[in-house]
Amino acid sequence: SQQGEEDPQALSIQEGENATMNCSYKTSINNLQWYRQNSGRGLVHLILIRSNEREKHSGRLRVTLDTSKKSSSLLITASRAADTASYFCATVVLHTGGFKTIFGAGTRLFVKA
Amino acid sequence: EAGVVQSPRYKIIEKKQPVAFWCNPISGHNTLYWYRQNLGQGPELLIRYENEEAVDDSQLPKDRFSAERLKGVDSTLKIQPAELGDSAVYLCASSLDFSLGQVSSYEQYFGPGTRLTVT
Numbered sequence: 001s002q003q004g005e006e007d008p009q010a011l012s013i014q015e016g017e018n019a020t021m022n023c024s025y026k027t028s029i030n031n032l033q034w035y036r037q038n039s040g041r042g043l044v045h046l047i048l049i050r051s052n053e054r055e056k057h058s059g060r061l062r063v064t065l066d067t068s069k070k071s072s073s074l075l076i077t078a079s080r081a082a083d084t085a086s087y088f089c090a091t092v093v094l095h096t097g098g099f100k101t102i103f104g105a106g107t108r109l110f111v112k113a
Numbered sequence: 114e115a116g117v118v119q120s121p122r123y124k125i126i127e128k129k130q131p132v133a134f135w136c137n138p139i140s141g142h143n144t145l146y147w148y149r150q151n152l153g154q155g156p157e158l159l160i161r162y163e164n165e166e167a168v169d170d171s172q173l174p175k176d177r178f179s180a181e182r183l184k185g186v187d188s189t190l191k192i193q194p195a196e197l198g199d200s201a202v203y204l205c206a207s208s209l210d211f212s213l214g215q216v217s218s219y220e221q222y223f224g225p226g227t228r229l230t231v232t
Contacts, residue, residue, distance in 0.1 A: 004155075033220065035223075040225075041225055041226075042117070042204060042206075042223030042224050042225045042226055043156070043204070043206075043221075043223040044223070045220040045221065045222070048220060088155050088156075090155075095169070098163070098168060098169070098210075099210075100158070100161075100169065101146075101158065101221065102158075103148075103155030103156045103157070104155050105153070105154050105155050106153075106154070106155050
């Protein structure tokens with residue numbers, strides 16, 4: 001089962017515009033991570049935000065976390081054609097035997113040059 | 114630094130045949146994961162190893178899937194016999210997993226995956 005649900009499923013924007021993707025989850029988390037996957041490639045870690053944090057920045061990326069609403073958002077500012085990829089949120093939850101990472105179904109972002 | 118290495122990159126087999134995937138994690142990473150990713154979906158965990166111990170294999174279909182991680186380094190995932198529904202991308206990932214009490218802080222490094230097609 002997938003705990004994280006991304007919204008929208010697909011997003012198409014012009015280069016230079018901002019892209020916002022949302023992730024909702026169901027159970028309490030230890031931390032939440034965002035990953036990017038280019039076509040036919042493995043996933044690449046972008047950013048991690050802990051459950052006691054509300055906002056984090058990394059370059060053109062801004063992530064927010066609202067634990068009361070069980071949701072997170074990823075903002076990519078000044079998008080580039082190279083940002084075209086699928087973006088996944090992954091929730092890390094405490095589980096029998098340690099921690100477990102659960103990925104959502106992803107948002108497919110297409111940035112038009 | 115070399116990343117996670119997987120082989121083969123692509124595999125086409127007929128149903129009922131066996132297949133095996135190999136993964137070499139990043140040197141020093143104690144945790145290794147096998148995921149299955151269906152088209153248009155996120156990765157789903159099959160099994161997680163901490164060193165040579167399988168600590169979470171609850172999602173592994175044990176009637177046909179098996180995995181091993183010898184000496185806590187390389188790992189092999191096997192399917193026998195393969196079914197049509199096994200067609201997917203099989204991803205291996207590794208992490209330097211450390212936990213301080215109830216806080217976990219790690220990122221996973223993924224290999225390029227093996228695309229399996231069962232005909």
